[in-house]
Amino acid sequence: MFTRRSVLASAAAAGLAACSLPLAARAAATLTPYTGDAEMVAVLDRWRAAAQRAQQERRREMSMAPAAPGVALQSAAPAAKMAADSAGAAAESITNVQTAGVDEGGIVKRAGEFLVILRRGRLFTVRVGGDALQPAAMADAYAPGADPAGAWYDELLVSERTVVVIGFSYARGGTEIGLFDLSTDGGLAHRATYHLRSHDYYSSRNYASRLIGRKLVFYTPTLLQPWGPPPMTLLPGWRRWRPAAAPAAFRRILPATRVYRSDDDFDPTEPLALHTVTSIDLDADDEPQVESTAVLGPAGRVFYVSTGSVYVWTAARRGDASAVFRVPLDGTEPTGLKAVGMPVDQMSFLEDGHDHLNVLLRDQGRGESMWGAEQGAGALALLRVPLSAFGDGRGSARREHYRRLPAPRGGGLQNRYVGGWLLWGGAETRAFAVPYADAGAAVSVVDTGHAVERIEAIGPHALVAGAAGSEFHLSLLRLGRTAASLEGRHVQAGARQGESRTHGFFYRDTGGGEGLLGLPLLGRGGRRPGVHGGGEGSATLLVLRQRGLQLAALGELQAGERGRGDDACKASCVDWYGNARPIFLGERVLALLGYEIVEGRLDRGRFGREGLEERRRISFAPGRGDGRRYSPFG
Numbered sequence: 001m002f003t004r005r006s007v008l009a010s011a012a013a014a015g016l017a018a019c020s021l022p023l024a025a026r027a028a029a030t031l032t033p034y035t036g037d038a039e040m041v042a043v044l045d046r047w048r049a050a051a052q053r054a055q056q057e058r059r060r061e062m063s064m065a066p067a068a069p070g071v072a073l074q075s076a077a078p079a080a081k082m083a084a085d086s087a088g089a090a091a092e093s094i095t096n097v098q099t100a101g102v103d104e105g106g107i108v109k110r111a112g113e114f115l116v117i118l119r120r121g122r123l124f125t126v127r128v129g130g131d132a133l134q135p136a137a138m139a140d141a142y143a144p145g146a147d148p149a150g151a152w153y154d155e156l157l158v159s160e161r162t163v164v165v166i167g168f169s170y171a172r173g174g175t176e177i178g179l180f181d182l183s184t185d186g187g188l189a190h191r192a193t194y195h196l197r198s199h200d201y202y203s204s205r206n207y208a209s210r211l212i213g214r215k216l217v218f219y220t221p222t223l224l225q226p227w228g229p230p231p232m233t234l235l236p237g238w239r240r241w242r243p244a245a246a247p248a249a250f251r252r253i254l255p256a257t258r259v260y261r262s263d264d265d266f267d268p269t270e271p272l273a274l275h276t277v278t279s280i281d282l283d284a285d286d287e288p289q290v291e292s293t294a295v296l297g298p299a300g301r302v303f304y305v306s307t308g309s310v311y312v313w314t315a316a317r318r319g320d321a322s323a324v325f326r327v328p329l330d331g332t333e334p335t336g337l338k339a340v341g342m343p344v345d346q347m348s349f350l351e352d353g354h355d356h357l358n359v360l361l362r363d364q365g366r367g368e369s370m371w372g373a374e375q376g377a378g379a380l381a382l383l384r385v386p387l388s389a390f391g392d393g394r395g396s397a398r399r400e401h402y403r404r405l406p407a408p409r410g411g412g413l414q415n416r417y418v419g420g421w422l423l424w425g426g427a428e429t430r431a432f433a434v435p436y437a438d439a440g441a442a443v444s445v446v447d448t449g450h451a452v453e454r455i456e457a458i459g460p461h462a463l464v465a466g467a468a469g470s471e472f473h474l475s476l477l478r479l480g481r482t483a484a485s486l487e488g489r490h491v492q493a494g495a496r497q498g499e500s501r502t503h504g505f506f507y508r509d510t511g512g513g514e515g516l517l518g519l520p521l522l523g524r525g526g527r528r529p530g531v532h533g534g535g536e537g538s539a540t541l542l543v544l545r546q547r548g549l550q551l552a553a554l555g556e557l558q559a560g561e562r563g564r565g566d567d568a569c570k571a572s573c574v575d576w577y578g579n580a581r582p583i584f585l586g587e588r589v590l591a592l593l594g595y596e597i598v599e600g601r602l603d604r605g606r607f608g609r610e611g612l613e614e615r616r617r618i619s620f621a622p623g624r625g626d627g628r629r630y631s632p633f634g
Contacts, residue, residue, distance in 0.1 A: 029335070031260035031262060031336050032392060032393075035256070036256050037256045040232070047226065048226045048227075051269065054269050055226075094506065095506075096502050096503055096504075096507070102307055103157060104207040105209035106156055106157075106503045107503070107577050107592075108156070108592055110128075111125075114136060116163055118153060118156040118165060119594075121571035121572040123141050123165065125138075125186040126597060127186055128588075128590070134618065135619075135620040137188050138620070140190075140570075141165045141167070141572070145243055146241065149171060149570075150169060150172075151571050152202075153176075154202070154572070154576060154577055155207060155577070157211045157216070159214055161181060161182045161183075163181070163182050163188065164209075166208060167572065168202065173197060174197040175208070177193065178190070178192075179191040179194075195238070196236060196237075196238055196278060197236050201220050203373070204500070205374065206346050208220070212329070215282070217310065219277055220278065221275055221301060222236065223273050224271060226271070236276050236292050254294055258292065259294045260333075261393070266296075270298060270316055272297065273298065275294060275297060275303075276292050277310045291331065295312060295336070297325070300314060301315075301367050302343045302345060302349075302368050304349035304351075308329055309351065310327045311326055312327065315365075322339045325393075335391055335393070336393030337389055337390050337393070337395055338393070339359075339361075341361030341363050341381060343359050343360060344360065344415055347414075352436075355387045355388070356387065356437070358417070360415050362378045362413070363378045365378070380407040380424070382405055383397055384401060409427070410428050411426060412453065413425075414452050418461070419479055420479075421433050421434065421435055422436040425451075428451070429447065429468070430447055430448060431446045431452050431455075431464045431484075432445055432446075433446065444484035446486050450473035451466035451467050452465075456505050458546055460479060461479050462476070466497075467497070472492045473490070474551060475487075476550070488550035488551040492521060495521045497521065498521050498578075499520045499580055504520055506518055513547075513548070514546060514548075515545075515546045516543065516546070518544075518591070519542050520581070520591075521539075521540045522539055540556045540557070541556065541582055541591035543556070543589055554602065554611055555612030557612070558614075559580075567622050579592070580592060589601075595621035596617055596620075597617065599615045599616050599617065600615055601614075
C-alpha cells in the first residue's frame, strides 16, 4: 500500500503536463519491446544490483537503531488460501457481465439444454431444456490421476461443447486450464489439462479469465523480487499435464521481444511485475495456440477487458506516478500513457463507443491485491482520455482529461457505468451519478438512505443496494438526460447481501420496460460470507419485478438441508467465488443455492397480484463414499 503526496487535482496541475510531442505525432507510436534476452537480462541485473545497494544502505542506517521485526513482502493472500486448503456457449447468457460480448469466468454457465456448475473441485451438469430439471453428470474438475492437493478450481467458461475450468495450483506452480467435452446427453469427458506458469491470479472483485468468441483471454501477473529467483526463470511458460510432468516440461511462451516497457526507471526499493496477457485459441485443430504479451512495470495493478483490448493500470507503492497500458487482442503492439491515481477495480473502466477510455480514480489505492480493493478513502477524479493519446508511454494525460468528483465518506467504494452515466457510492447514505462524456454536466447526488454496496444496470437505469441498520434496501435510480433521481424502493427486514461478486446478481429484461431481478440474501444471524464469498453462502434468493421503475417483491426461494453433509471434497473446498446465483431461463426462475437448484413458479393470485412460489427442487450433491459415484439424492 502507498499514500500519494497530493490529491489528483494538484497532481494533474503540477505533474501531468502533456509531453513535448503533439498528440497527433504520438498516436502511431507504441511501447518499446526489448531486443532480446540479453538486453532484458542486463536491465533486470542493473535493477537487482541497485536494489541490493539500497538494501545495504538501509541496513547501515538501521544499524544504530533498535532491531525491528522483518516484514514479509510476499502477499499474505496466497498464504491465506494455502492455509484454508490445509484446513480442509449459451444461447442466452445467465452471467451478469460487465461488457456485452466478453464472458467472464464464473461458477455456473448455460450450454444449450444444460447448466454446467463448478463447485468444490467438481463439475456438474443439470438438464434444463424444455421443462426439465434433472441432474445429468458429475466429473472431477481436474485431470484423471492428478493430485488436486494445493489447487483451487475457481472459474468456469463454456464455448460450444468445450467446458473450460480455470484454477490455480500451488503445487504445480501456475494457472491450471482444464478442457472437457460436453456430450449431447450432458456427460463430461476430460480432454486435456494445461499449466500456464504464473503467480496467483485471485481477486475478490475481478475474474481472471474472459471468453471472446472462441478465444480465451487471461491476465496473470508475475511478481519479480530483487532478491528472489532470477527473473528469466519465472517467465510465463506452457505445458500439457501428464502424470510425469516436470518443471522442465514448461515451454516458454513469452519472448523478450514481446515484453514492453515505457521510459520510466524501475524503483530499486520495490518489486516489479510482468503484467502478462495470454490468449488461447480454442479453434486449434490439435494443441491450443497460445500467445503471450507482457508489460514490465510496478507491481500495483488493476485490469479491464474490452472486446478488443486488455487495459492494465499499474502504480508503485511510493510516489504519484501511475501508467495505463493498452494491450490489443489482435496481436498488434501495446501502447501506454502516464497518469496518476488508482482505479478501484475493473468496474472503474469503460472503453466507450466514442474511442475514449474512461476511468474513475482515487488518489489513494492499492489495486487488486487479492481482496480489499474497495477499502480506503481519498479524493476522486474521472479520467476521460481519447484512445489516440496512447503511444510509446512517454506521454501523459493532460489537465483537461481529468475532472474532480465528490468522494463519499467512508470506505467500501462501489462504481459502475450504466448507459451514458458513471455511478459511485460507499458507506455513507448517498449515491453519486454523472454523465461521463459531458465535462460540464452537474453531478447528481441522491440521498438513498442506505449504504451503497452494489450498483447494477436495470436496462438504461440503475439499481443501488445496501444496508441500513438491520434492513437491506434496493433502490432504483432513473437516469435522465441531465439528472438522476430516486424512484422505487424495496426494503428487506433482517437481511443483508449474501454475495458481493457481480455475478451474484442478474437482471432479465422481459420486454415493455419490465424485468425480473434476483439477488442472494442472508439473514442477520448467518455467517458473513466476506468480500471474497468464502463463507457459508446464501440461504435465500430474493426475486423482484421491475415495472415502471417500481419494485415489487415476488417471493423468495430458500436453500434446504439436502446436500449439506460430507461431500468428500478433495480440492478447492472453500467457496471463494460464492455458491448462490439467480438464473432466469425464459419465463423460468431458478436459484442455485449450494448443491441445490430450486425452481419457482410465477403466478397471479386470487386478487391478481403476481407472486413466486416454490415449484420443485433437486440436489446434485455428490454421493457418499469415495466422492466419485454420482447420486441426485445426496
